Structure formats: C-alpha cells, structure tokens
Amino acid sequence: MRIEIDEISKQFGVTAALHPVSLAIPSGALVALLGPSGSGKTTLLRILGGLEFPTSGRVLFDGQDATGLTVQDRRAGFVFQSYALFRHMTVFDNIAYGLAARPRASRPPKAEITRRVTKLLELIQLPDIGSRFPSQLSGGQRQRVALARALAIEPRMLLLDEPFGALDAKVRKELRQGLRDIHDETGLTTVFVTHDQEEAMELADLVVVMSMGRIEQIGKPQDIRARPASAFVQSFISA
Amino acid sequence: MTDWLSPEEWRAVALSLRVSFWAVLASLPFGIFVAYALARWRFPGKQVLNGLVHLPLILPPVVTGYLLLLTFGRRGWAGQVLDEWFGIVFAFRWTGAALAAAVMAFPLMVRAIRLAIEAVDPRLEEAAGTLGAPRLWVLATVTLPLILPGIIAGVILAFAKAMGEFGATITFVSNIPGQTQTLPSAIYSFMQVPGGEAQAARLVAVAIAIAMAALLLSEWISRAVARRIAGP
Ligand SMILES: Nc1ncnc2c1ncn2[C@@H]1O[C@H](COP(=O)(O)OP(=O)(O)O)[C@@H](O)[C@H]1O
Ligand SMILES: [Mg+2]
Numbered sequence: 446m447r448i449e450i451d452e453i454s455k456q457f458g459v460t461a462a463l464h465p466v467s468l469a470i471p472s473g474a475l476v477a478l479l480g481p482s483g484s485g486k487t488t489l490l491r492i493l494g495g496l497e498f499p500t501s502g503r504v505l506f507d508g509q510d511a512t513g514l515t516v517q518d519r520r521a522g523f524v525f526q527s528y529a530l531f532r533h534m535t536v537f538d539n540i541a542y543g544l545a546a547r548p549r550a551s552r553p554p555k556a557e558i559t560r561r562v563t564k565l566l567e568l569i570q571l572p573d574i575g576s577r578f579p580s581q582l583s584g585g586q587r588q589r590v591a592l593a594r595a596l597a598i599e600p601r602m603l604l605l606d607e608p609f610g611a612l613d614a615k616v617r618k619e620l621r622q623g624l625r626d627i628h629d630e631t632g633l634t635t636v637f638v639t640h641d642q643e644e645a646m647e648l649a650d651l652v653v654v655m656s657m658g659r660i661e662q663i664g665k666p667q668d669i670r671a672r673p674a675s676a677f678v679q680s681f682i683s684a
Numbered sequence: 685m686t687d688w689l690s691p692e693e694w695r696a697v698a699l700s701l702r703v704s705f706w707a708v709l710a711s712l713p714f715g716i717f718v719a720y721a722l723a724r725w726r727f728p729g730k731q732v733l734n735g736l737v738h739l740p741l742i743l744p745p746v747v748t749g750y751l752l753l754l755t756f757g758r759r760g761w762a763g764q765v766l767d768e769w770f771g772i773v774f775a776f777r778w779t780g781a782a783l784a785a786a787v788m789a790f791p792l793m794v795r796a797i798r799l800a801i802e803a804v805d806p807r808l809e810e811a812a813g814t815l816g817a818p819r820l821w822v823l824a825t826v827t828l829p830l831i832l833p834g835i836i837a838g839v840i841l842a843f844a845k846a847m848g849e850f851g852a853t854i855t856f857v858s859n860i861p862g863q864t865q866t867l868p869s870a871i872y873s874f875m876q877v878p879g880g881e882a883q884a885a886r887l888v889a890v891a892i893a894i895a896m897a898a899l900l901l902s903e904w905i906s907r908a909v910a911r912r913i914a915g916p
Contacts (some may be wrong), residue, residue, distance in 0.1 A: 496810050516813040523814040529807040532730030533829050545826070598815055 446507050446601045446634050447472045448493065453502035455488050457678050462488040463658045465502060467561040470636065470651070472507075475628050477645035478638045480655035481681070486638040487526075487606055489655075493636065494604050495519040504646035506601065510539075522633070524605040527589045528644050530579040536590050537562055537575035553618030565593040568627065589623065596631070603628070605637040609644060642682045646670070689886060695862050696870035697890055703778055703866055704846035707786035708793070708839055715790060715838065717765045719797035720827075724806070725767035740852070749855025749871075752784055781864050785846035793842040800834020801827070833906045840902035844895055867891055 448470040455463040463485045470476050478486040491497040493504065495516035503512045511519065521601060531539050538545075540562045544553055553561070566572050569589040580588060588608060595603060608624065609617045628635050639645050645652045646666040654661045654669065654677075662674040673679040689697065721727070722734055740748045756763040756774045767773040774780035804827060812822040820857075850868040857864040859873060871887045874880035 494814055496814070516810070517816050517818060519814070520816065521814060523811065525807050527805075527807070528804065531808060531812075531826060542812065542825075543817070545813070546815060546817035546821050573739060594811075594815065667686040 447505075448602065448634060448636075449503075449505040449508075450493075451503040451505060453489070453492060453499045453504065455485070455492065455497065456500040461658055463492075463499075466640060466655075466658075466660045467591050468653060468660060468663060469661060470634060472634055473632050474634055475625070475648065476634075476636045476651045477521030477649035477654050478636060478655060479640070479642060479645040479681075480661075481640055483657075483659040484655040486640075486655055490604050490606055490636060490638050493602075494521045494523045496523070511633055514536050520598060520601045522603045524588070524591045524603070526544050526606045526610055528579075529593040530587055530591060530594070531603060532579050534578075535575065536566075536571075536577050536579070536582070539579070540594045540597050541576075542594060561597060563595075565597055565641070568596070568630075569593045569623070583616075584612050585620055588612065588620060592624070592627065596627070600633065603631075603633045603635040605635070607638050607640070609639070609641075617644070624648065642684065646682070654681065656681070689890070690883070693870065693883060693887055693890075695748070696865050696867050696887065699778060699781075699865065700847055701894075702869035703781045703785055704843050707780075707782040707789060707846045708842050710782070711717070711786040711790055711793065711842070712835075712839065715793040715797055715842075719794045719801055719838075720796070723798045725800035725892040737794050738787050738791045745851025746855050747790065748787060749784060749852035752780075752787065752852065752856040754835065754841060756780070756783060774857070776857050776860065776864060778857075778864060781866055782854050784852040785849045786877030788849045788852050789842035789845040790857045792845050796841055797831065797834050800831035800837075803834075804830045833909050836905050836909065837902060840898050844898050847894060847898075858904070 450463040450466060450468040452467055453463060454461070454465045456521045461545055466485075466489070467536070480486050488497060492499050495514055495518075499512065503510055505511060531542065534542070541558050544561065547553075562575065563572075564577055568651060569592060571589060572587060574586065574590075576584065582590065592605075592608075605624075609620055612620065621644065624635075624637070637649075646669075649666065651663065652669055653663050656677050662669055662678050669678065669682060673682060718733070722730065722737075753775075754760050758764075758765070758767075758773075758775045763774060766774070772779065774783050792891060808830070809822050810825055811876070812826050813819070817825070848868060849866070850872070853864070854869055854872075857863050859869040861870075865873065867887060867890065871884050871891070871912060874884040
C-alpha cells in the first residue's frame with residue numbers, strides 16, 4: 446500500500462515533536478526512519494499506526510484520507526520497541542490474538558486460526574515454541590514472535606520501532622536478513638525506525654534522515670552516501 | 685458448633701459478612717473504573733475526583749456517616765430519588781450499612797487496583813489495539829488478567845475494612861440488632877452493658893479469626909494468580 450504523509454506536525458504541549466513533514470512511500474517499499482534519539486521517529490511511526498494523532502496535516506493510504514482512522518481500523522502491523530508481548534499468554538495465543546479478537550462474524554474458525562498460527566511460526570522459523578510463554582524466550586525469539594503476531598492480522602503495512610534495538614550484534618545481523626526476507630515474501634510496505642545508520646543503509650530501499658522533528662533528507666542509501674543534503678546528514682552517516 | 689455464640693451474636697456476625705460482601709461486590713465495578721480513569725486518563729477535575737475518593741480516609745468517620753445521612757437519608761435528595769425511582773432505601777437498613785462500608789473501603793480498593801494498572805505497560809494495550817481489538821476486549825483479555833492480583837488485594841483489603849467499619853455506619857444507620865447491628869457495633873453495645881464483657885470478647889475473637897482468614901486467603905490467592913500470569 447502507498448503511504449503519503451502530508452504536512453504532518455505534532456505538538457506535545459509546548460514541545461514540537463514534528464514540524465510539518467511530508468513524505469511519500471511507494472507501495473511495497475522498505476523504508477528506514479533514521480535519526481538520533483528525540484528526532485521524532487517514533488512519533489511519526491505512531492501517527493502512521495493510529496496510536497497518535499497529528500496536530501495538523503493528513504495521512505493518506507492509497508490516496509484515501511486515513512488521518513482520523515482509529516488504531517483498530519488501520520490494520521497496521523506494529524512491532525513495538527520492547528515487543529510488548531502479552532506475558533500472560535502463550536506464544537500461540539499471542540500470535541492468534543488479532544484473529545481471536547475479531548467480531549464473531551469475521552472470526553476464522555478455530556482450525557483455521559491454528560493453521561495460520563502454525564504457518565506464521567514456520568515463517569519466523571520457530572515452529573516448536575507455540576506452547577511457551579514470552580518469559581521463556583530469548584530476545585531474538587521475542588522479536589520474531591512480535592513480528593508474527595503483527596503479520597497474523599494480514600496487515601496493510603508493517604511498522605517497526607527499533608526492531609533490533611535490544612539485541613546483540615550477531616542476532617541483529619540474522620534478524621535483519623529475516624526482516625528483509627519477510628518483506629520480500631509478503632510484499633508489505635514496511636517502515637522501520639532506527640538510530641543505526643549502518644542498519645538503515647544496509648536494509649532499506651529508502652532512507653529518511655530525521656533531526657529535531659524535521660526530515661533532513663529522503664533518498665536511496667547510495668544517494669544519501671554520495672550526496673548528503675546537509676552538514677547534519679554528512680556528520681550523522683559518517684558517525 | 686453454633687452454640688458457642690448466642691443467636692444475637694450470630695446475627696451480628698452474619699450481618700457483617702453480608703454487609704461487607706455486598707459492599708465490596710457492588711463497589712468493585714466502580715472501583716475498577718475509577719482506578720482506570722485515575723491511572724490512565726487525563727481529564728479536567730481528575731484531582732477533584734482523586735480527592736473525593738480519598739476523602740473518607742481522612743475525614744472523621746462520624747462526618748462521613750453524617751454526610752451519608754444528609755444525602756442518602758429519607759430526606760436526603762439522593763435517598764428520595766433512589767426510593768422513588770428504584771425503591772432502594774438506605775436509611776436504617778442493612779443496605780445503608782453496606783453503603784457506608786463501601787464508601788469507607790473505596791479508597792483502599794481504588795488504591796490497590798490503581799497501583800496494579802499503573803504497573804501494566806500501556807504499550808500492551810496499544811499493541812492489542814493495533815491488532816484490531818476493541819477497547820472492551822482489550823480490557824477483558826489484557827488489562828484485567830494482568831491486574832488480577834491487584835484487584836484481589838483491593839477486594840480483600842476493602843472487605844477487611846468493611847468488616848471493621850464502625851463510625852460511619854452507626855452514624856448513618858444506627859445500631860439496631862438484626863437490622864444494622866454489625867460486628868463492631870455489637871461489640872460496642874455489649875461493652876456498654878454490665879456483664880457483657882464475655883460476649884464482647886467472643887465477638888472480638890470472631891473478628892480476629894475473620895481478619896486472619898482474609899489475610900491468609902489473599903496471600904494464597906495472589907500467589908496462585910501471580911504464578912499463573914507469569915507462566916510456568
Ligand atoms: N507522549 C509524549 N509526551 C510528551 N512529549 C513526547 C511524547 N512522545 C514524544 N515526545 C517528545 O517528542 C520528541 C520526539 O520523540 P520521539 O518521536 O520519541 O523521538 P525518537 O523516536 O526519534 O527518539 C522528543 O522531544 C520527546 O521527548
Ligand atoms: Mg523512538
């Protein structure tokens with residue numbers, strides 16, 4: 446799905462988390478929001494997911510105004526920074542959550558839910574952990590379960606906040622490839638937040654560099670490397 | 685097994701249990717709602733609500749009882765409305781004792797539940813929302829299971845407080861044997877008459893036993909629940 450961000454701003458009391466920013470994300474792209482802490486990346490992602498509403502401006506999905514759409518109606522698969530798994534439920538129930546929460550009329554039958562969860566567990570290459578609880582998983586496994594849970598609702602887009610933030614270097618590398626594979630397999634428009642320029646450059650088709658609530662530059666990784674648009678971008682990507 | 689307490693004493697014990705049970709049960713939905721609002725929502729008048737909820741904790745119980753009488757008594761505005769519309773009467777009935785106990789125990793209940801809600805990461809509820817779950821479903825499947833230990837703690841605390849409530853109850857609904865004479869009022873009455881010390885002492889023993897049982901039960905339940913929520 447094509448996403449357009451049209452002159453979005455966000456004010457938290459007196460702090461301006463986002464000055465009016467605009468951005469067009471082509472359907473099926475894998476986009477990184479890159480910037481230092483406090484630059485407004487999470488705020489922008491949460492506005493896309495319907496978890497926060499802009500002070501001004503519009504969000505368009507496939508050309509349709511989605512600015513006022515509730516979080517439930519967005520159908521955006523969201524992976525939180527700390528994964529936000531339900532610790533009182535098994536991995537299976539976590540992944541099944543979005544399907545089981547549907548109104549009776551559109552809820553798939555039990556067997557169908559089981560089939561889909563099993564398939565997702567295979568997709569994240571953890572076929573045997575359905576009966577475990579989140580507390581029994583490693584960080585990398587939790588991240589993949591969070592991803593599977595978001596994919597279970599057949600989302601229209603995938604939004605990930607620092608998906609590799611809390612992991613050690615080796616696991617990060619593996620999971621980067623994992624996200625790339627899942628993106629290529631599902632073809633979902635995917636936006637992820639990171640403060641790691643190497644991660645953004647390696648993984649994304651399109652990198653959006655942010656600083657202090659503004660977008661500094663939008664471009665392909667090689668273009669940003671070759672022609673940084675500002676002194677900030679220059680210093681940030683060479684850091 | 686029943687003959688070591690006189691019928692009159694039994695009535696007081698049974699009435700206290702009934703009053704406390706209904707006081708806690710009826711106020712629990714409000715307690716969860718108010719705790720949730722105080723923990724999660726921002727709205728004008730939040731501090732006023734917070735103050736009102738906690739008022740019975742700091743006011744002399746006699747004052748709370750007097751205010752209840754003014755409001756929910758036969759001539760109080762709320763008392764008249766409830767009587768005319770729903771046929772509910774509080775004045776000098778056991779229901780009034782339950783109302784007084786509920787009001788006095790409410791701050792303790794709200795506090796325990798509120799602390800539990802504040803300990804739940806709001807991102808869990810947000811995550812459930814992104815998965816398409818309506819808010820009530822999120823409440824039932826995510827928030828409530830996670831705060832269950834807090835709810836149980838609040839319920840037991842409120843129950844214990846309701847069992848012991850004296851000042852507001854006696855001011856609001858008086859001390860009528862079989863009607864509004866709860867365990868503490870009965871102890872008080874026995875102590876006023878010569879030779880009533882033995883009766884008073886027996887009821888004191890019952891009060892201690894009930895309090896201990898409530899404490900042990902809450903300990904046991906919250907452990908069991910904590911185990912279940914954390915997973916094996
Ligand atoms: N809920 C909030 N209330 C107040 N200020 C906030 C809130 N969320 C974010 N901010 C502020 O907005 C700015 C951008 O935050 P954020 O989007 O989280 O940045 P990033 O994800 O790039 O680190 C920061 O100054 C932050 O303090
Ligand atoms: Mg952030």
